[in-house]
Amino acid sequence: MMVTLRLNGTRRSVDADPQTPLLWAIRDIVGLTGTKFGCGIGACGACTVHMDGQAVRSCTTTLADAEGHDVVTIEGLSPDGAHPVQRAWEAHNVPQCGYCQPGQIMQAAALLKQTPHPTDQDIVAAMAGNICRCGTYLRIQAAIKSAAEAEK
C-alpha cells in the first residue's frame, strides 16, 4: 500500500504496510539512516524525529499515524548541520560513539522550540527518555543550555 508523507519538507510516497513503524520505513524503505533503532518500544529515544514540530518516537509511530503530517528527521533539521543545537553539540564535543545523538539532538531541538529558555528541570524532564549508554548526559545538558543562550 502507498502511504504519503511530508518528509523533510518533501512529499514522499512509501510503499509499505501502513502499520510499519515510521522508523523502519524511514530507514529501510526511504533510505535515511540517521534515525536510529535502539529499543523498538519507545524506551530509549534513539529513533526520535519531529512530527509537526513535536518530538516523537518513530519506532512506536506507524506510517498510518504519520500520514499527512510533517515529519522531520536529523537529516532535515537544518540544511547544513548548523542548527543551534547541532552547533552546541559540536562546541561541547558531546558525542562519544555518537549513535544516540541524532535522537538526543532531535529531542533537544523540540524542547527548545517549545521552551526556548528551559530550566535545568525542564531539560531533565525533556531528555529523560533518551538513553546514552556512553554517558554523555553532562555535556548534553550543557549543550542545551548553550544553544538556548545562543538564541537569546
Added chain:
Amino acid sequence: MTTIVNMSRRGVVKGIAGMTGLVLGFHVGSRILPFAAAATPTTFVPNVYLAIDETGLVTIVAHRSEMGTGIRTGLPMVLADELEADWTRVKVIQAQGDAKYGDQNTDGSRSVRQFYQPMRVAGASARQMLEAAAAHMWGVTVNDCRARNHMVVHVPTGRQVAFGDVAKVAATLEVPPDDRLELRFKPASERRYVGKPIPIVDLNDIVRGKAIYGIDVVLPGLKYASIERCPVYGGTISTFDATESLKVPGVEKVVAIPAAAIPSGFNPLGGIAVIASNTWAAQQGRERLKITWDFGANASHDSDAYRAQLEATAKQSGRVVRNQGSVDSALASAARRVSADYFVPYYAHAPMEVPTATANVAANKCEIWAPTQFPQGARATVAAVLGLPLDDVTVNVTLLGGGFGRKSKPDYVAEAAVLSRLVGAPVKVTWTREDEIRHDYYHAICAQHLEAGLAADGRATSWLHRTVFPAIESTFQPNITYGSSGELQQGVTDMPYAIENVRCENGPAAGQVRIGWYRSVYNIPHAFAVCSFADELAHAAGKDPVEYLRELLGQPRKLDFAAMHVDYPNYGASLDAYPVDTGRLRGVLDLVARNSEWGRPLPPRQGRGVAVHRSFLTYVAAIVHVAVGDDGQVAIPRIDVALDCGLVVNPDRVRAQFEGAAIMGISNALYSNISIKQGRIEQSNFSDYQVARTDITPQTHIHIVESSAPPGGVGEPGVPPIAPAICNAIFAATGRRIRALPVDPAALKAT
C-alpha cells in the same frame, strides 16, 4: 633511538602495484596497502598507516575500532604530530581486518598503550623521508631540512616545499641514500596535537546523522534478517513451522542456522532466521514462527539458586592465588575481626546499537561490513564457519554504536555470513533489543567473602579475600570452573594495601550462560568488594575513610608479585614499564580528596564515599556525594574523579571517557540487573533492564594527573571505583551498608 630499516632493497615491495617510492619497513607491520591511491606513482606510501598524495592530502589509517573512545582520532593525532602534518589536511580512513596492521582487537583499554610508539615511528620515519626527498630535490644536506606544518624547510635559506610536492618526489626516488635511518622524535615541547583537546574526526557527521554505523550499511539487493534463538543457552530446535511467517508481506524465506555445540565461543547460537525485504517485515514474520525447542542442559539455571551456591562456595577455602605471611594465625590473634560478603549480579552490555552485521557471500568469497571491536577475530570466525580460507574473507569495519566488550565477540557477524550463503544474497542481521538483552555474553555474576583482622589501634594486620565467579574461558572451553590469572589480577591479586598477612582465594563455579568481557570486567565486582571493605575497616577502626586509605596504602612502593607467589599478567604489559605503584594510587587519592570538598559538613541523609583502584595500568580515585531520600531513592549531586593514566594524548577524550564511566558505574550500582529463571533471562528491554538516564547525572569533575609516564588505559579504568564510592557514600549518609548490587532503595527508607 629506534632503528628502522629500508626494506625496498630486499624485494619486499615486489607485488605492490605501482609502488616505486621509498618503502621503509619496521616492526609495525608489512607494507601492503589498502589505498586505491597507492596505485598511483605520485602517492608516497611509507607504511601501512600512511599515504601522502601530490595534493598534500595526508591519509592516515585507523586500525583500531571506534566505539566512542575517540581512538580513531587519537592514534592518527600521534602519527600526524610526528609527521608535522597540518591536521586540517589529514583524512582518516578505517582499516579492514588484517594482521598486517598488528593487533586490532579493540579491548582491554590498550590501543594507546600498544600503538602510541608505533604511530610515532610511522610519523617520524615518514617525516624524515620527506626531509630526505627535499634534500635530494635541492641538492643540499638532509640535516639542514626540517618538516614544519605540512612543509619541508631548508633551514639555512628558508626555502620551502609543500608536503604534496615533496611526497611526489619521495614516491619516485629509487632508494634512499642510506638503508638505515636513525629516528628523531619531536621533543614534547614541539607537539602540535598530542596533549591537545582535538575534536573527534566524526563529530560533524554524527551531529548531522551522516555517520555510518553497522546498522546503516545498505547494499544493492540487500535482504534483512531477524533470528529467533533458543531462550536457553545451548538449546536446539526440535521442530519449526514457518507457514504463517511466510504469509507476512515482505517475508521471502525462512531458514535454520545450525546451533553450535556449547560452549559456543564466537560461533552463532543457532536459530530460525526470517529473511525479508525490510527489518520490520522480518521481525513480523519471526513473531509468527512456531518452534518447539529442546532446551538442553541449562534449562534449570536459576540465578537466585546460583547466587546462593556461589555464596556458599565463597564461605569455603578455595584455590590460593596470593599468599603472604600467615593469615589464619593473624586473624586468630587480631584485636578485632571484620568480615563481609559482597555480591554483584550478571549485567548485559546494552550498547545503543544492537549487534548487527551485513555479509555478502558470492563466488565463494565473503565480504563483511560490521561494527566489530575485533575485525581479525570476525574474519577468522567467518572463515571457519564458512570453511573459506582467511584470504577470501574481507571485513570492513564501520563505526560502532557502543561496544563495551559486546562487539569483541563476532557471533552476530558469523550469523550474517551463514545467512548470506544460505540465501544467495547480501544479508543484514539486526538483533532486536530483546535479543541483545537475552542472548548476551553476560558480565560474570560474582560472590565474595572478605575477612580482616585489626590491631587495637585499628591498623589492618590480616586480609582474606575469596572470590567465586564463572570464568570467561567457560564460554570457550568445557569444564572451566576457576578464574584465570588475567581475571584474578583484576582487583584480587593486586590488592594494593600494605597489610602483612594476605591470602586471596578463588572458588569454583561452572558457567551456565555465555560469560564475556564487559567494560572493566572483573574489576567491577572486585573493586566493589575491596573498596567497600576498606571503608568498612575504616569505620570499624573509627577513622576517616580517606585517612584510613592513606594508612592502608602505606609508604609508596611497587608490588612485588614474585614475593607474593602471584602470577600477575599486568594486562599484558611489562612490570618494569608499568609497575603497580602504590605511590600513584596515593597521588590520585590526595588529588581527589583536595578537590572534592571531602570533610565538609553535609545535611542529614547526605554523605560522601571514597574508593581508589588501579586497573588497565591506570590509577583512579573517586569521591561521590549522595543524597538519600526518605523513600530510599539515591541522588548523586556530585562525583569527583582523579586519574593518573600517564601520558595523555587527547585530554578532552580522556575526560569524556571518565565522565561516561561514572555514568556506567552508576548504572551498575543503582539500576542494572540480569536475573535468570529456568535458563531464561527475565529482562527484555530498557523497560526492565534499567540503565542510568539524564536525571541521575551528577556534576562530574575529572582531575587528571600531569604525567610523562608511559600511557595506560582510559576506556575502562573509570568504572570500577564508582559503585563502591557510591555505596560508601550511602553508608556515610544512612548508616546502611550495601553489600549487594544493584542498590535496593527499599533498604534505604528513612525509618
